[in-house]
Amino acid sequence: MAHAAASAEGQQHPVKLYLVVWGWLFVLSAFSYSVDYFHLQGYLRWFLILLLMALKAGLIVAFFMHMAWERLALIYAILIPPVAVLVFVGIMVFESDYTLFMRETFFRLGQG
Amino acid sequence: MDATPTDTGEALARPAGWRGVAADWSSDQRAFKNVSWGKAMMWIFLLSDTFIFSCFLISYMTVRMSTTVPWPNPSEVFALTIGGTSVPLILIAIMTFVLISSSGTMAMAVNFGYRRDRVKTAALMLMTAAFGATFVGMQAFEWTKLIHEGVRPWENPWGAAQFGAAFFMITGFHGTHVTIGVIFLLVIARKVWRGDFDQEKQGFFTSRKGRYEIVEITGLYWHFVDLVWVFIFALFYLW
Amino acid sequence: MVTVLQARTRGMTLMRMPLTVWGIFTATVMALLAFPALFVGAVMMLLDRLLGTSFFMPSLVEMGQHLQHSGGSPILFQHLFWFFGHPEVYIVALPAFGIVSDLISTHARRNIFGYRMMVWAIVAIGALSFVVWAHHMYVSGMNPYFGFFFATTTLIIAIPTAIKVYNWLLTLWHGDIHLTVPMLFALAFIVTFLNGGLTGLFLGNVVVDVPLSDTMFVVAHFHMVMGVAPIMVIFGGIYHWYPKITGRMLNEALGRFHFWVTFLGAYAVFFPMHYLGLLGMPRRYPEIGETSFVPDSAATLNAFISVAALAVGFAQMVFLFNLIWSLSRGRQAGGNPWNATTLEWQTPETPPGHGNWGKELPVVYRWAYDYSVPGAERDFVPQNQPPARRATWEAAP
Numbered sequence: 001m002a003h004a005a006a007s008a009e010g011q012q013h014p015v016k017l018y019l020v021v022w023g024w025l026f027v028l029s030a031f032s033y034s035v036d037y038f039h040l041q042g043y044l045r046w047f048l049i050l051l052l053m054a055l056k057a058g059l060i061v062a063f064f065m066h067m068a069w070e071r072l073a074l075i076y077a078i079l080i081p082p083v084a085v086l087v088f089v090g091i092m093v094f095e096s097d098y099t100l101f102m103r104e105t106f107f108r109l110g111q112g
Numbered sequence: 113m114d115a116t117p118t119d120t121g122e123a124l125a126r127p128a129g130w131r132g133v134a135a136d137w138s139s140d141q142r143a144f145k146n147v148s149w150g151k152a153m154m155w156i157f158l159l160s161d162t163f164i165f166s167c168f169l170i171s172y173m174t175v176r177m178s179t180t181v182p183w184p185n186p187s188e189v190f191a192l193t194i195g196g197t198s199v200p201l202i203l204i205a206i207m208t209f210v211l212i213s214s215s216g217t218m219a220m221a222v223n224f225g226y227r228r229d230r231v232k233t234a235a236l237m238l239m240t241a242a243f244g245a246t247f248v249g250m251q252a253f254e255w256t257k258l259i260h261e262g263v264r265p266w267e268n269p270w271g272a273a274q275f276g277a278a279f280f281m282i283t284g285f286h287g288t289h290v291t292i293g294v295i296f297l298l299v300i301a302r303k304v305w306r307g308d309f310d311q312e313k314q315g316f317f318t319s320r321k322g323r324y325e326i327v328e329i330t331g332l333y334w335h336f337v338d339l340v341w342v343f344i345f346a347l348f349y350l351w
Numbered sequence: 352m353v354t355v356l357q358a359r360t361r362g363m364t365l366m367r368m369p370l371t372v373w374g375i376f377t378a379t380v381m382a383l384l385a386f387p388a389l390f391v392g393a394v395m396m397l398l399d400r401l402l403g404t405s406f407f408m409p410s411l412v413e414m415g416q417h418l419q420h421s422g423g424s425p426i427l428f429q430h431l432f433w434f435f436g437h438p439e440v441y442i443v444a445l446p447a448f449g450i451v452s453d454l455i456s457t458h459a460r461r462n463i464f465g466y467r468m469m470v471w472a473i474v475a476i477g478a479l480s481f482v483v484w485a486h487h488m489y490v491s492g493m494n495p496y497f498g499f500f501f502a503t504t505t506l507i508i509a510i511p512t513a514i515k516v517y518n519w520l521l522t523l524w525h526g527d528i529h530l531t532v533p534m535l536f537a538l539a540f541i542v543t544f545l546n547g548g549l550t551g552l553f554l555g556n557v558v559v560d561v562p563l564s565d566t567m568f569v570v571a572h573f574h575m576v577m578g579v580a581p582i583m584v585i586f587g588g589i590y591h592w593y594p595k596i597t598g599r600m601l602n603e604a605l606g607r608f609h610f611w612v613t614f615l616g617a618y619a620v621f622f623p624m625h626y627l628g629l630l631g632m633p634r635r636y637p638e639i640g641e642t643s644f645v646p647d648s649a650a651t652l653n654a655f656i657s658v659a660a661l662a663v664g665f666a667q668m669v670f671l672f673n674l675i676w677s678l679s680r681g682r683q684a685g686g687n688p689w690n691a692t693t694l695e696w697q698t699p700e701t702p703p704g705h706g707n708w709g710k711e712l713p714v715v716y717r718w719a720y721d722y723s724v725p726g727a728e729r730d731f732v733p734q735n736q737p738p739a740r741r742a743t744w745e746a747a748p
């Protein structure tokens with residue numbers, strides 16, 4: 001991947017590469033849209049949505065934002081802190097499930 | 113501790129992989145080799161902004177997952193009737209394509225900037241800004257349509273009140289980012305056009321010389337805005 | 352922060368930086384990552400208040416009237432707030448950790464014990480503090496399984512924190528301790544922080560916290576650890592760096608008076624609160640009234656606390672006076688009154704001129720803790736002293 005090393009002059013890469021990435025972004029977005037268009041449901045829907053999202057994000061960060069050519073020191077410095085966000089997401093998933101469970105238990109009682 | 117001056121490591125070939133990480137971080141003067149001060153600033157700002165958008169999306173997820181009231185179906189809410197048939201989510205799809213196109217033109221602008229092609233760079237940046245403005249315009253259309261249909265931050269005709277709240281807040285924040293990006297692009301494009309970076313002219317606020325790198329820094333911001341939209345599209349509209 | 356990462360002077364590797372700079376640097380990184388949560392929480396609260404959204408507001412009845420809100424999640428606000436809030440307590444603490452390390456090393460003429468460990472402890476505390484936030488929420492009604500997770504992560508943070516306390520003590524061990532005013536404050540910090548850290552360990556355990564939460568015990572904990580301890584360091588820092596900033600020393604006798612009244616007074620204020628908390632006295636109540644569990648004597652204790660607080664307040668007047676008085680009357684300090692190694696003490700002028708260094712930036716050859724090096728002519732070696740030119744230090748830039 002690192003065929004064109006970043007020089008002190010800045011990032012220089014073949015135009016073709018950008019065009020290919022660009023093309024893929026369009027294709028992946030079209031796929032994302034068709035997930036909804038064809039009314040896929042359940043785990044398949046979730047799997048596809050998240051997969052396509054991750055692929056697109058990866059392409060943008062790696063090529064358009066030139067992360068693929070940066071040195072690892074910068075890559076880790078930027079990509080490791082968001083792990084804290086993932087922990088937060090995980091915790092809030094469990095928290096929401098629990099809140100919903102409590103609401104269904106007690107609000108139903110009140111209304112029933 | 114050894115009392116020798118360390119090498120600044122700028123000129124030498126630097127090791128790769130984990131050894132490279134260790135070498136860079138323990139090296140002299142700069143931890144991020146080959147990365148200028150301005151670019152490091154932009155990356156660090158974007159990291160913080162990532163946390164902001166993450167917190168917005170996490171909050172949205174939490175209210176949506178814990179509400180007992182049904183959530184409106186975005187596929188239908190954002191459908192448009194075109195030629196008599198209702199096409200689901202079509203407006204959002206078009207907005208997505210517009211934004212991706214703008215990312216592509218931006219990437220090209222950065223590329224031509226480093227080739228010192230003044231005219232092409234400025235033209236591509238202007239195109240990017242135009243796509244950005246189109247995006248904001250479509251968003252304004254979308255807001256208007258929803259408001260006509262009775263969506264308010266505090267209620268909507270179809271279900272959980274948090275739908276409108278999260279929608280206006282998240283897209284509003286993202287739209288603001290796009291708008292700022294458009295302004296940023298126009299300012300820099302003007303400088304490129306005038307040839308400031310060919311003559312290394314001094315900037316308005318700073319004593320340092322202007323360089324084409326600013327195009328890449330603008331690009332980082334712009335791609336980030338696109339990146340956020342990837343997540344909003346998946347998590348708000350497709351969920 | 353970018354200054355530390357990308358614009359260090361020649362020779363200043365990260366592992367040669369004074370711990371003060373490490374503490375401030377890490378705190379800045381944490382601020383960058385923690386404030387977004389506060390910001391988002393604040394935005395959503397504003398929207399709830401001004402626009403009538405219901406992010407945090409559940410169905411509410413206020414003064415007999417049903418409010419418009421429905422279905423919001425108050426606990427979400429608590430999560431957002433504490434996702435910011437816990438890192439914030441360390442944003443306050445880490446610079447204090449760093450400064451106190453430098454004060455102790457300088458005033459005990461001893462290299463800091465375990466420098467690398469100290470740096471990694473700062474980094475580890477910074478990282479871990481992003482996954483402990485819900486220890487503030489044990490009684491909030493969150494998912495009950497979280498207690499275990501967050502108690503565990505909370506107690507793990509105690510490890511790097513304890514390492515730091517041990518290293519401070521080991522730095523003092525066999526040191527040539529000068530009981531200067533900055534040193535007194537530094538020592539006071541260690542004691543106070545230890546006290547607050549231990550009560551933190553109590554509170555970090557769910558079963559212990561449940562009865563103690565929202566009592567004066569928590570107030571005692573966080574005032575010890577976040578109020579008194581860092582303020583001790585701030586005072587120590589002011590006494591330490593005032594000569595560099597103004598060129599004159601602060602008055603020593605007034606300083607000692609200020610120290611003893613503040614230190615003992617702060618203990619008189621906050622130590623009894625532990626006891627009040629154990630009695631079950633809730634926090635945030637201006638007046639308790641009649642309860643079955645708080646004895647009347649508690650009111651006496653509260654009155655005592657108020658008196659002690661007034662005394663501490665008075666001591667601060669003395670301090671302010673000292674600040675102003677010494678500006679013109681203080682003893683001339685010279686460039687490096689404490690014989691310290693770090694760069695700020697080596698500037699050509701005191702107080703430093705614009706740009707600090709004049710034309711040429713210093714070059715760093717060593718870490719910040721070369722005190723009492725065997726064989727060296729003096730008991731300290733400045734960071735910018737090159738290794739070969741031992742004898743030329745008088746002419747050092």
Ligand code: HEM
Nearest residue numbers: 440444486487509548551552554555564565569573576577
């Ligand atoms: C070993 C380290 C620590 C542990 C285990 C710990 C644990 C805790 C726990 C469990 C609470 C919640 C008590 C409750 O509300 O029931 C708490 C409160 C608090 N802690 Fe700590 N803590 C530690 C260190 C610190 C430090 C270093 C600071 C600040 C510099 C700090 C500042 C606070 C504050 C401000 C509160 C009160 C929050 C409120 O208003 O409710 N803590 N601590």
Ligand SMILES: [Cu+2]
Nearest residue numbers: 437440486487
């Ligand atoms: Cu905490």
